[in-house]
Amino acid sequence: MIVMDFMEVICKRRAIRKYKRDPIPEEKLEKLYKALSLAPSGNNRQPYKFMFVKDEQTRHEIVRRACHQDFLYDAPVIMVACCEAGRAFDTAIAVDHMVLAATNEGLGTCWVGWFERDAVREILEIDSDLEIPILVPIGYADENPEKKPRKSIRELVKVI
Numbered sequence: 658m659i660v661m662d663f664m665e666v667i668c669k670r671r672a673i674r675k676y677k678r679d680p681i682p683e684e685k686l687e688k689l690y691k692a693l694s695l696a697p698s699g700n701n702r703q704p705y706k707f708m709f710v711k712d713e714q715t716r717h718e719i720v721r722r723a724c725h726q727d728f729l730y731d732a733p734v735i736m737v738a739c740c741e742a743g744r745a746f747d748t749a750i751a752v753d754h755m756v757l758a759a760t761n762e763g764l765g766t767c768w769v770g771w772f773e774r775d776a777v778r779e780i781l782e783i784d785s786d787l788e789i790p791i792l793v794p795i796g797y798a799d800e801n802p803e804k805k806p807r808k809s810i811r812e813l814v815k816v817i
């Protein structure tokens with residue numbers, strides 16, 4: 658088990674765009690499910706559902722028809738987040754819990770917001786009243802990207 662200090666987890670996370678095809682052990686996935694389930698949401702409404710797509714044919718169809726981002730082909734899991742209309746904010750909080758839990762488990766992820774919602778909806782038979790704000794490939798990283806530049810804390814934070 659990899660145990661990291663929480664700030665180390667935050668510092669270590671990167672958008673991963675190259676994955677090994679190795680499957681993810683079930684006990685690691687269980688931790689990601691738990692991280693999603695423990696996230697806060699307005700009125701504790703938990704207005705979301707998370708589809709973990711492992712099936713290779715389905716994953717590849719999503720990438721081919723909806724994403725057009727080839728790096729997604731190799732990731733052994735694509736997590737597709739669905740939520741009630743207007744609840745993408747709550748969903749992002751839960752997904753960030755999952756992304757950081759994945760980092761803590763030694764797994765790579767990448768937030769993917771640029772994809773064709775209608776195609777994903779059709780492939781996964783997602784109800785028309787649900788939004789699909791984000792999807793996240795999950796797998797072992799096959800690259801080690803440099804840290805991306807960020808605005809300075811002075812630019813971001815104002816203490817009054």
Ligand SMILES: Cc1cc2nc3c(=O)[nH]c(=O)nc-3n(C[C@H](O)[C@H](O)[C@H](O)COP(=O)(O)O)c2cc1C
Binds near residue numbers: 671672726769772
């Ligand atoms: C809401 C959101 C949507 C994103 N959509 C995409 C995407 O469609 N494709 C992609 O390759 N990266 C996507 N990214 C990843 C960002 O490009 C990446 O997080 C950013 O460049 C910072 O790099 P880092 O995550 O390694 O720190 C997205 C990130 C967020 C938070």
